[in-house]
Amino acid sequence: MFKVLLFSVLLFPFALLAKDSVLIEDVTIISSHHHEPQQHMNVLIDNGRIVNITRNKVTSYGLKINGSGKFLTPGIMDSHAHVSSIPGMGFGVDPMSVKHPKLTKSYFKQQPRSFLYYGVTQVLDPNPGLNWHHFTSAENHPDYFRCEVITSTHTFPYVEKQDDKSRSMFTYLIDEKAPRNGANSAEDIVQKIANSGASCIKIYFEDGYGNASQWPTFSPKTLDRIKVSAKKVKLPILAHANALDMQQLALSARVDVIVHGMWNWGEHSHAKDIPAQISNVLENIIVNKIGYMPTQRVIAGLGEVMLPNIGDSPEFSLITPKPLLNWYKTPEAQWFKEELRIGFDGMPDKSIAGVFLYGRIGKGNKVINYLNKSKHPILLASDFPGSPSFANQPGLTTYQEMKAMVDAGLTLNEVLAAATINNAKQFKIQDDYGTVEVGKIANLLLLKKNPLSSIEAWDSIDTIILNGQPIARHTLSVKQ
Ligand SMILES: [Zn+2]
Structure with missing residues (x-):
């Protein structure tokens, strides 16, 4: 038989x-x-x-x-997209989305479909928060990979959250003073993350927005303990860092991927070309084969939200539920624009948009171009939605990030690789994708x-x- x-x-x-x-x-x-x-x-x-x-x-x-x-x-694989986030609202636990449960529900229902609409069939979410199950339980959704965030009560992003609900999204709070292998020590937290089925660890290297520096970062000793533990359980470390000093710190902590472009040149913000201090960091990235995610849409999203009719974009009407588009027009939905206006000391909206869309995007482009010319593999990663800006919508943002790569000088072959094989290799899933x-x-x-x-x-x-x-x-x- x-x-x-x-x-x-x-x-x-x-x-x-x-x-x-x-x-x-x-x-x-x-x-x-x-x-x-x-x-x-x-x-x-x-x-x-x-x-x-x-x-x-x-x-x-x-x-x-x-x-x-x-x-x-x-x-397409977008290796930096936050599925718990609602454009214009926040992480789904923030006051705005709590106040509008119907909008939140209709958004979460459509979101995986919108990613697929733009051909995104794999998503890596570096900071999933608590709301990712709606995504993986949808009838059709991109294959989903996630990191988990290690933070502490005195470091970003935990330190910036004002209410208990927002703070509740951080499950892996480290105690830097805990003894080796003790409760909530680096060793303990890394093991818990591995046990949760996560594919990676995310650490924020952020001491303040722009040129501010008001928050502490993890001590070199803690970073070393995290690195040693992560290596044992084969979890790569992804670093949030977008300023020169923070990317330097991340590199000395031997992270595997830097998940933002360097658009903040610190004291070199007026330089036209890449100064030596920055090219030194980039050479370090190239030599040590550190993954690099440009995330230009973070900056674009901040600029575009200040443009008057961005909510009327024809693409939005295909992928964003109508009630949410209507909400974007209400005074309540302007809260994040108000925050930006305050941050820029009441500068006109058009000028604020210009700071992002011309200034910082230009700097990010130069960095992408430098790495690409050295044949360093660029990763497609949009950081959707990147901020509470409603100018970034799911799936569309990934496509726009690919367009931004062309603006930065990548060929169409290089964009194809960035969107497909580079991400698969970086996350060691090239046997499947x-x-x-x-x-x-x-x-x-x-x-x-x-x-x-x-x-x-x-x-x-x-x-x-x-x-x-x-x-x-x-x-x-x-x-x-
Ligand atoms: Zn992000």
Whole structure:
């Protein structure tokens, strides 16, 4: 009996395909492991994985998709997106979202669909807070990876939170004075994070916004204990740091990834070109192969929220629930703009927008360009929503971050790598993700236009294939 079964499996290798196996026929494959697009390919998907890629005719399948004239790419990975955050409100535990439970609910329902709408099939959330289960329990959602945050009662971001509810989102509070392996020691907290199933640890290197320095950071001894413990359980450390001194501190703590671009040049803020102190940091990043996430949309989001009609953007109407868009127009929703106005001493909105959209973005671009010219792999990471700005909306922000890479000088091939294989390699999931190859998880995009001809092709998605299941793009919009 066993022999007969084995024989038939060998004779008809695809006779045992699941009913929902999918064939994408006559498609052009665009994937970073190929030097050139592969035309007229047939891609067979079964049980959520790619099982065959061939130019030969495939006759056995469940469902056939005509790929003629279309382009098949890996799904996009955004390695810095906060799914607990509601644009314009905060982390879902903040007073504004508590006051509007209906808006919060409708937003969280749409959010995973909006990511998929823009082709984001994997998300890494460096600070998930408490509200990520709505995301992973949605019918369709990008594959989800998370870090957990280590902070303490006297360091950022805990120290900045004013109310108990906001503070409650920090589960892993370290006691720097605790003895080795004692309760809430570095060793204890890292082990707890590993046990929670997280993929990484996030530490904030932030002593104050802009040029301020009012908050303490972890002592070098604590940072060393975290690093040694994290290495034992094979968890990479992601560092929030966007100023020169903070990135220096993060590098001396031997972190694995810096999760923000360096747009804050401190005392060199008036320099036109990259000063030596900054290029020294960048060389350190290159030599030690530290991952780098530009997160230019943080800055763009802060600038764009000060523009008068940003809430009317035509893209928003496809991915943001209408009641939330209406709320953005109310006086109450202007609270964050008010905070920015106060921060800039009542400067006109247009000038505040300019500080971000021209000044700091320009600095970030120079840094990206420097690293890219040295062939340092850039990671697609938007930090959606980046702040309580409602100018950043899920999925769209990831696409805009890809456009920002082109502005910073990346080629379309380099953007493709940043969005797919670079992130997969950085987080050691390249056996499952990052290219269109046999054996990998079938998270794929069928595009109407060639993404190596224009960046806008990433907005021409026809079908999203998520764990082997095709989803027509239009069914993911709020208008469905
Ligand atoms: Zn972030």
